[in-house]
Amino acid sequence: MTERHDLLRAENLSVSFPFYGGRIEAIRNFSLRISPGKVTALVGESGSGKSVFGRTIMDIESASAQIGGSVLFDDPAGVEGPIDLLSLPHDGRKIRSIRGNRIGMIFQEPMVSFSPLHTIGNQIEEALKTHTILSPTERHERVIEMLGLVGFSKPNKVFGMYPFELSGGMRQRAMIAMALICRPALLIADEPTTALDVTIQAQILKLLKDLQSRFDMAMLLITHDLGVVANLADEVVVVYRGEVMEAGPVDEIFRNPQHPYLKGLMAAVPHFDMQPGERLKPLRDIGVDGSRMLAKKKAAAEPDPGHPRSDILLSVRNVSKSFTARRSGFFGLGTPEKTLAVNDVSFDILRGESLGLVGESGCGKTTLSKILMRGLSADAGSVTFNGAEGPVDVLHAEKEDLKILRRKVQMVFQDPVSSLSPRMTVRNIIGEPLQIHEKGDAEKRTRIVEALTSAIGLERSALSRYPHSFSGGQRQRIGIARALALGPELLICDEPVSALDVSIQAQILNLLKDLKKELGLTYLFISHNLAVVNYMADRVAVMYAGRIVEIGPVETIMRSPVHPYTRKLLAAVPYPDLDRPLDYATVGSALKRPKWDAPFDDDDDRPESLAHADLGGGHFVLAQRNADARELRP
Incomplete structure (x- = not known):
């Protein structure tokens, strides 16, 4: 040898x-x-x-x-x-x-690596044109073979598609096919x-x-x-x-x-074996100075014992949202195609808690968050925000009620680069919500901005700088400070750490935890990273194909899941532990919808056949109406 x-x-x-x-x-x-x-x-x-x-x-x-x-x-x-x-x-x-x-x-x-003007097949074939002497027929066959190897069930169809027609995972598969087409x-x-x-x-x-x-x-x-x-x-x-x-x-x-x-x-890596109260240890920790926060909560986070539902800050009932697209055809005259992005979703968010919302890309998480923020209108259902100034009908709020909603519900976005204006300094970015809502005079706004900057661990000198001069973690902290400027009661965090490395991620997660404790905040924490949700959430809602398939306390969902989809999500988490390798046998294909066991089957012809079974202790799972809750318990 x-x-x-x-x-x-x-x-x-x-x-x-x-x-x-x-x-x-x-x-x-x-x-x-x-x-x-x-x-x-x-x-x-x-x-x-x-x-x-x-x-x-x-x-x-x-x-x-x-x-x-x-x-x-x-x-x-x-x-x-x-x-x-x-x-x-x-x-x-x-x-x-x-x-x-x-x-x-x-x-x-x-998405950035592919040309939006050429088909997937043409772009993969280009490498063969450059480096081989194969005939056009042979090149086409080689590309079709490679698309099949990377998991496409209909490679001929994918050959003629454009990058924007594929999901993130499918684009990554196509990118792998292009990198391997010459067998490097x-x-x-x-x-x-x-x-x-x-x-x-x-x-x-x-x-x-x-x-x-x-x-x-x-x-x-x-x-x-x-x-x-x-x-x-x-x-x-x-x-x-x-x-x-x-x-x-x-x-x-x-x-x-x-x-x-x-x-x-x-x-710095969050994991499922962390003890209650245990903190992540970032390489460079940041201090939180909540004492200077002018919007600090006190009694607002305390429920009224005389009203059993007063602990509910946000109540979501039977919310649905669909989108209509047209099939390809001349002048867009094809038959309309309807997609149900959010399907009869109901849940509550309690004051002072962090509710984790998890699921795959395309399951409807972000669509639901936009409905809660009034960025999208719902087709059906109701959303009630029970703030300190009284209940607000989120889906139909107007004038003064809408102003209250804009102040009391804020959002931290996934990408801090695109969500911060490159033409504004940090002082203007954080102060803009205060100016729009006419909160105080110029001197008071300056004090609030300086207090927020200090609270997120940035120096005062950062106020005159622009977003491009900060790291990804620092930009995300600026986005958090902007969201806190109006003293919100509910903070919607949409994948706030998905683009950050492990140490910066630990900084941001610890910061959010500290701010929650200092300011009495309530979080809707949206993420596909289950270890992060396990660290941040008190309760977890699992979303699949527009529906909440399981919801319950974080310990129950992470350690004793019932729905097959929740189990699939947990089985797909790669642990930083050699003794707990990823079980590839449980990893299904993203290109076809799985079929669950009988109690969880979703009959498309009879959607009313499914309901949430109460398993006790605030644990609910979506199952067939005739399923016995006792048999569903793990």
Whole structure:
């Protein structure tokens, strides 16, 4: 048996960029080895230089980058031995013959990576046109074969579709097909599952694992998710500020971590075995100064014992919302197609609690949150907000009632980049709600803005800066401060940490917990990360296909789920624990709707056949009306 050499070896790599008359070093004295047929994970926080390394290998880094060191690529299909990729002419013929052919790359955001003007099939086929001499028929057959390998049940149909016609998970599958179409020796996967919900993530991980084994290719997995690393990697390299802190086999890294930075990353990850009251430990904690908050709640969070329903802040009853689209056809004259996004949803949010709302992308979570915020109108149902100033009919509020609703219900958005105006300073961003609602004079508004800035752990000097000069975590803190400016009673958090790395995520989650305690806030916390919901929520509602299929206390839902969908969600969570590997056998296909066991079957012809069975202790599950609640209990 012949010895297998390193497929890729980086030695003393350094990458720097010009910055205000000087240079900033993104990578310093960086060395890394990738073995053939193995998965090497590159782990670290945002800004640690992980993606810079991947782009440097592909020769797609900015022309202003100053690069030193060497990156040796020993292609098993080559005849000339190891090639120093950095010595090749920039964007020359040789590097172009390697990029996309012998080294493929999956980018973090597939929607940005695909051209919106060309079909999926044409864009995947382009790599074959560039790197092979196959005939058009052979290229088409190869693309159809690859689309089938990545999980599309109708690859011929997908070939002619455009990127915007696919969901996030399906676009990521198409991106994987494009990266693998030339059967590369090395695949670079840059955060391939960061923006995906838990079940789609599990499917993509299974797909990558199967394809990596099938093609015997090496993989460089760039990620900050230690759960993904534990389930996919053979070797792990931990990087901080462009330097390698620790490297070794995955078993040694997880069972016997040595460097304080790696131990800190592991302590920042929320998990299901946390004790009540236990806090996450971010690498850099931020203090919360709630004492200066002018909108601090006191008696508002206390229910009135004389009124049994006075503890309910928001009451949602039988809310439905559908969207109508047209089938493709000339001038949009096809038959209208109706999609029920929210289907007969009912629940209550109690004062001072955090209700977690979980489910896959497309289940109706965000649509429901927009209805609660009056961003969308509902087709049917009622929503009542029982604020300190009296009950408000959310769906029909006008004039003064609508102003009260706008003040008392605020939202923290998923993407802090697009939700903050790039043309406004932090002072103006946080102060804008105060000005719109005419709260106090200029001097009072200034005091409130300064108090909010201090409360979220930012210096006073941050007030004159613009959003682009802050990190992702700092931008999210600014969004939280803006949401708190009017002293809301209910805060709707729509995936507030999904785009953040583990340490920044821990900062934001601890901040939200502290603010809830200091200000008596009530949260509707929307997320697909069940470990995050387990840390933040008091109760959990599970949403599937527009309906609440299970709701109950967080301990019950996370440890004794009843509905098959809830069990499927929990089974798809990748644990950062080698002793609890992901059970790929339970991961179903996202491209077809599953069929549940008899008590939970949803008969499309008779939707009234389903009802919520009371299992006791505030635990309800959606089942057939004739199901015996005693038999449903775990």
